Amino acid sequence: MNAPTDMKLATGIGAPVLRKEDYRFLTGSGRYTDDVRMDHQTYACFLRSPHAHARIKGIGKDAALAAPGVVAIYTGDDLAADKVGGLPCGWLITDVHGQPMKEPPHPVLAQGVARHVGDPVAMVIAESYLQAKDAAELLEVDYEVMPAVADVRDALQSGAPAVHDIAPDNRCYTWSLGDKAAVDAAFAQAAHVTKLDLINNRLVPNAIEPRAVSASYNRAEDSYTVYVANQNPHVERLLMTAFVLSLPEHKVRIIAPDVGGGFGSKIFLYAEDAALTWAARKTNRPVKWTAERSEAFMSDAHGRDHVTTAELALDKDGHFLAMRVHTAANLGAYLSTFASSVPTILYATLLAGQYKTPHIYAEVDGVFTHTVPVDAYRGAGRPEAAYVVERLVSAAAREMGIDQAEIRRRNFITNFPYQTPVALQYDVGDFNACLDGAMDLADVAGFPARREEAKQRGKLRGIGYSTYIEACGLAPSNIAGALGARAGLYEVGEIRVNPTGSVTVFTGSHSHGQGHETTFAQVVADRLGIGIDQVDIVHGDTGRVPFGMGTYGSRSLSVGGSAIMKALDKIEAKGKKIAAHLLEAADTDIEFKDGKFTVAGTDKSVPFGQVAFTAYVPHNYPLEKLEPGLNETAFYDPTNFTYPGGAHICEVEVDPDTGQVEVVAMTAVDDFGNIINPMIVAGQVHGGLAQGIGQALLENCVYDRESGQLLTGSFMDYAMPRASDVPSFKVDHRITPCTHNPLGAKGCGEAGAIGSPPAVINAVIDALAPLGVTHIDMPASPQRVWQAIRQAGGNASPAQGGNASARGLDDSSIPVTYPQA
Template sequence: MNAPSERETGVGASVRRKEDYRFLTGSGKYTDDVQIPGQTYAYFLRSPYAHAAIRSINTDAAKSAPGVIAVLTGEDIAADKVGGVPCGWLITDVNGQPMKEPAHPALAQGKVRYVGDQVAIVIASTYLQAKDAAELIEVDYEALPAVADAREALKPGAPVLHDVAPDNKCYTWSLGDKAAVDAAFAGAHHVTRLELTNNRLVPNAMEPRAALAQYSRADDSYTLYVANQNPHVERLLLTAFVLGLPEHKMRVIAPDVGGGFGSKIFLYAEDVVLAWASKKINRPVKWTAERSESFLTDAHGRDHATVAEMAVDQNGQFLAMRVHTVANLGAYLSTFATSVPTILYATLLAGQYKTPQIYAEVDGVFTNTTPVDAYRGAGRPEAAYVVERLVSAVAREMKIDDAELRRRNFITEFPYQTPVALQYDTGDFNACLDGAMDMADVAGFPVRREEARSRGKLRGIGFSTYIEACGLAPSNIAGMLGARAGLYEVGEVRVHPTGSVTVFTGSHSHGQGHETTFAQIVSARLGIPFEQVDIVHGDTGRVPFGMGTYGSRSLAVGGSAIVKALDKIEAKGKQIAAHLLEASASDIEFKDGKFSIAGTDRNVPFAQVALAAYVPHNYPLDKLEPGLNETAFYDPTNFTYPAGAHICEVEVDPETGAVEVVAMTAVDDFGKVINPMIVEGQVHGGLAQGIGQALLENCVYDRESAQLLSGSYMDYAMPRAEDLPSFRVGNRVTPCTHNPLGAKGCGEAGAIGSPPAVINAVIDALSPLGVTHLDMPASPERVWKAIQAAQQPMQAASQPA
């Protein structure tokens, strides 16, 4: 492939990703590829019970097995005073009290609380030796009653997981003016009420979780290779809150990472145990999860049960919304678990609409299931699902066209202060809806519906107009809301003597294409060839302290930090150029890679300025230090607010209940777009995940035993190419007003807007049969049962008296 020309690599160009060559040729280096002399292999013995007391653990036979180096349990880690796994976000309940925060030991101590809980670690010369030896460990369990459903866990007499939370409730949290909402409902012309379940999901990144820990006696330090989305936060939690180490004594390296979707943001118990064990045996210890372990132990997503109500006037104007959600947190608090169904969820319940009053109440509940935390979108998909399902239900009950009802209630003036804390800076929701309707040919839908009916199929159309909050910030507000870390980002731009550049970013790429997008920004700004820009990330030993990648923050926050560093590079470059050109710095302009005296043709190229900075023979040493290397931290003043309109068309076979997505249209506003091709790929991936949740994916536990029933691909249905149509995507641009790039974020949008659009389409298809509600996933069995249940009353009514 020929290298792209400079014209083809600037901001707004669809540059092919420079990192893809190594991935496609097998040259990537993932955690499991790292080999250290003397390394050992770990296998975790996990609880087969969802809830049980540990009476005793006998490891004698395992310790004597071939190749075994050590067998360690909760007693061992407790004896070394290793702390438990911390939660990174403190929520304050409705009474002003802190949430219940039970201990989360890295290896179970006295009790196991979900299937997959870590009971012991076996370390051996090979992985198979460790796995075989684990079968020799004898654990005497006393099985205890278990509960998997959060609503059941709240009932009197439910099994209690933690002594500090005897009612299994972590918190009850609220947002909004309850009295004002109740008053609006009392005077409403019409009220729509829905009971919704947002189904639990398993992340399923291509690369399972993996970690390799190495301890050095020489300087009492650790190196941890780990598949993680934010290595600095991993290091902070692991050193300061768990191991009690100075941060500089641990280097965390996240090499190439094969996908994350949120599931690799967190500090996991395995990482703690491996780091501790590497010192215990004074040898490197590697662990790579089997796919079955990933199903059991990767933090799950979603799992909300919600009652939502909308009050409207006679014209369909929204008056107030009332929402109560029971959020399943799982057995322990994962790193950001508490923030997802609260700060990241309820604050988005305004959607794109000027609803005057909103009140949300959330119960966070412990159950005997895998911990639940952020998964692509993290609270925003759950909010959009509630809002958009409710809006379409109002439209159906009020007999108002879906698009028309939305237009009547759209926010059209900005900035706009919502009743749930957030202030939207900019947007054009009508433009996105108009674009989506044109692209989807909504006007031609009645003809397509009739044609489908002639084939015995039911065709439906569904709308979703979502908004999300990205680039979580600012840090001081986040701190007030319970965050236990800052939410800024860092960028370091290191210009080399020859004019090439290396950028060190606190953001992390695990598939998003940062090495290309960030290079485009730098290339365009400095006027240097795209190929002369390298991006470094994922290594706390090389990169200044940053916050990693999640919440579609990389470009809006990480990219803005790089731009601020480039501002400093340009400012210093102007002073150097002024000296070289014997002019005033205020007269120097920088454009297309050249520093020029304004109004003249006298100039020096960027590379000459860079060389002068490092070979300062002709240099203003009395004013400037040598070198051209600048670092900047960027802490946003507000969230960014991507938004869009998604329209889905489905066909349902009423004989089998099978649903086919025949068309999916997404028109989004991501602000300024750096690389349209990468953005389109992100949208496609998000749409696939959203359709997967809506129609296929469902993590299921047995109600009595809390055993995971969908623990493999035999039982958990992932979307395949044949399940997806050829997507139609478009974009509209209203630049973000408060970051230098005007960017908003795009990585989660597809997974936010598509689930309600799909389910609204399914219900529209089934509405002639009397079906008015269906929970995700709309599997053939569920759809068929809904059809049968709706037809029975109709058939009974048609019988003669």
């Protein structure tokens, strides 16, 4: 029943075990939502508004209803007649005046007014997808086009078109955090102030698997089964049944099977999910929808899109005195599920970074625009905060003539626990160790020689630093609730030991690429002294798993894994009682290690498998004291966030003739607490670094400012990072275990995307600094870089008066000029 010791060591905690789930993925045996086939299945196609803002005066259905294969056509009026509710927002923000945020209705299908390009106006259901798509083109919608606003700065101007009547100035809320008076006083005494205007560019998530839904209704049982590409099926079921469709929760089963990536964009309850569930009953037929890629660009929740003015006050020696930040955050046309929390609770609370800045004040305007809703995207507020902090710190170092590493060391937090001025309390960390490790791994000492060698080749080489921190495993529930969360933030784990000693684990966390089937199995196998092949992980099914909160915010191991550990505690405790009976000893004398229950100080023992068998075949069992079976469930609600952090160092080379930026080296040394599987962690970091480089240099979701049209609606216009855009990464880690969860884990899934964008941009600025360039917005595209160089006077040095800041709302706002041959 027990795994050999060498096998345990090879597969337990800390071992780089190959992912168990990869075999089915690599052999084409995965089962995604689009793979689901049901008897008598129909297909849905959504007609979407081609206008950013338009009144819907009427929808002619006759020609479409007569089209081949059409089963039904529904509009917002049909859903309203059935009293279908709007999509809810899961986080309430209270503004600076103590008033709740503005929450306009978010109808499943547009009712009366379309508010962004891609807003669903009608749903066509047919026998095939092509038939549904053809019929949708026959719908005749009478639109009255109205003025639109797509940029937050325009939306806040007096007289701007209002997205919703409830918010005539387009403000959802104005929210603040920190002591403004103390910050202002510190600035008044500062020896130096660094000020930056920053744009955190809008991104489209673009997971490999587009969103998909397949819904069916069982008339005999009056129940629904919904397959959906989603990161937290229990939350989806709760929101859809309680707030939208008014259904008994136990009558709806949500299954999130294999999911091909999410990056946060699949946390939310989307209109299509509710529409198909409702339509399955209306038609009494299964209904399926899978997004086309161009459709995903205008219907998936986008990420980032902040416009920020940030200031850092320092004394004459470069010690931080205070920080002042104002951000206008684009929320899009509607409040997505967690949209309100991202630029507030998940953003401003991280503005302390790794530094002991005494005073911080942040003010955030949440702004409605006629664009796709904006919500959590890998990092969710933490990348935006890290970008503000690390760009400020690097700029201050350059302005004051202080070495980039030195200014960080002077201001690092070194004593823990540490209470920041923006609500969070860091439990543990060693920021110097990560920076030391990154500088060694990046060979910072050799950089001057590499810069000189690049100069001989006509290239400008720069180095950029980013020492970031993030808050993961959102918690605890009571504090989150006080801050506006409308859900708990715990997790559940159930351990079901089978009679032969194998184990099935049911977790409320959800895996969509993170490797939970391997990592969680390693945790259980290590604890019970069995092989990981004896552990099966079940997730993503509300019909099988107790209520859990899903996966986002790098919470799976620190919260979900901790729930599993608590359930294992119960398994071990009951196992000791069974073993004590078998060994004729007191349960207080029983020790459990390496898969054996042993009487302390003796060689008397029984293996875990025998105890499991005894629990289910209780012929020799203390029935008067214990129930048969070995099955335990535990819920874990963290007492604090976890705080991963690290140091990222980037080197770039810039071609001054074309503006092309090449990332030639990227180093990341991170502190994720205790690590279960270093290979999986490295993979998570690699993926995050690629996404961060993508944001810094390539990706940019652009709307026309006047019409609200999406200008980057496909991969022809939206540049995704490719293999040639990233170098071979150097990654390592330092460990300070989390002090408040049983695994000592902090989370790793988002770190790469948080720390890398400021490191890349700081490297670009370092490369261009000899020409007088002091700032450039993301993405640092060749056009923007080339223009910054030309605006600085080509090869002009700062002493010659060259000084440029390459800005622009988007690439479409910059006059198109090209380098001369």
